[in-house]
Amino acid sequence: MTLLDARNLGKRYTSGGRDVAALDDVSLSLAAGETLGLAGASGSGKSTLARVLTRLVPADGGTVRFDGEDWLALSGSPLRRRRSKMQMVFQDVLGAFNPRATVASVIEDPLRIHAVVPKAERGREVAALLDRVGLPASYAARSIRDVSGGERQRIAIARAIASRPALVVLDEAVSALDVSLREKILELLVALQAERGMAYLFVSHDLAVLAAVSHRIAIMDAGRIVETGPAAEVIGSPQSAAARALVRAVPRLVIEKEDRNAV
Ligand SMILES: Nc1ncnc2c1ncn2[C@@H]1O[C@H](COP(=O)(O)OP(=O)(O)OP(=O)(O)O)[C@@H](O)[C@H]1O
Numbered sequence: 410m411t412l413l414d415a416r417n418l419g420k421r422y423t424s425g426g427r428d429v430a431a432l433d434d435v436s437l438s439l440a441a442g443e444t445l446g447l448a449g450a451s452g453s454g455k456s457t458l459a460r461v462l463t464r465l466v467p468a469d470g471g472t473v474r475f476d477g478e479d480w481l482a483l484s485g486s487p488l489r490r491r492r493s494k495m496q497m498v499f500q501d502v503l504g505a506f507n508p509r510a511t512v513a514s515v516i517e518d519p520l521r522i523h524a525v526v527p528k529a530e531r532g533r534e535v536a537a538l539l540d541r542v543g544l545p546a547s548y549a550a551r552s553i554r555d556v557s558g559g560e561r562q563r564i565a566i567a568r569a570i571a572s573r574p575a576l577v578v579l580d581e582a583v584s585a586l587d588v589s590l591r592e593k594i595l596e597l598l599v600a601l602q603a604e605r606g607m608a609y610l611f612v613s614h615d616l617a618v619l620a621a622v623s624h625r626i627a628i629m630d631a632g633r634i635v636e637t638g639p640a641a642e643v644i645g646s647p648q649s650a651a652a653r654a655l656v657r658a659v660p661r662l663v664i665e666k667e668d669r670n671a672v
């Protein structure tokens with residue numbers, strides 16, 4: 410089942426006399442429960458696409474159908490309500506929060522806003538979410554400045570899945586973590602997907618990361634999607650110059666897992 414279908418998205422930025430087509434006629438689709446990896450050189454438009462899809466910045470043109478709705482046409486309280494279905498995890502997304510905010514309040518926000526569970530059960534739900542991302546319930550009382558980078562990303566994931574979304578957009582969500590921590594978070598994300606059937610749009614400049622989690626991979630170059638295919642094919646026999654350059658940048662890239670089964 411198609412969960413998200415984006416067509417002909419465009420986005421231009423003008424700054425300092427420079428006009429940039431950050432998105433140039435971008436179309437992509439995602440099935441329910443699928444992971445689409447999105448790779449591309451720095452400045453190719455990956456984050457712009459993630460921000461347009463999550464409604465953080467407006468597109469200049471194009472359409473997005475998400476979960477049966479005209480997603481870009483939603484505004485006001487209908488948009489606020491539907492946001493429960495599309496959540497995001499950015500690189501150090503909690504860095505933007507008040508550092509004194511408690512872990513509990515960070516995870517409770519979406520539970521409250523989207524009335525996921527009755528008020529009396531919120532504390533228990535926070536503990537269950539913490540447990541699910543591998544943190545002790547005692548972390549609920551800590552302030553977010555007192556947790557490590559890896560723990561923060563776990564908390565960001567707990568927050569993102571709290572509202573039981575159908576799609577999570579992850580933009581360089583593991584890029585700041587060291588290799589062993591990164592592997593653990595990727596394993597967690599794959600396990601959560603198997604349990605909950607969420608789709609992921611997984612943005613990374615690192616094809617090795619995408620190889621570990623993606624069913625399909627799309628490659629961006631200068632605001633356009635220049636190649637899309639099953640992960641093993643894009644990595645094993647890249648067709649575009651942009652994809653070949655990314656594969657070359659990871660010289661020892663081996664596809665350890667067979668192409669994740671198509672959904
Ligand atoms: N707010 C903005 N104002 C002006 N230009 C912008 C803005 N945001 C992005 N751009 C430009 O749009 C283009 C795409 O940027 P974007 O952040 O989407 O790339 P990216 O693929 O995410 O890169 P990276 O891998 O470095 O994160 C770049 O040329 C960038 O300079």
Ligand SMILES: [Mg+2]
Binds near residue numbers: 455456457
């Ligand atoms: Mg980016």
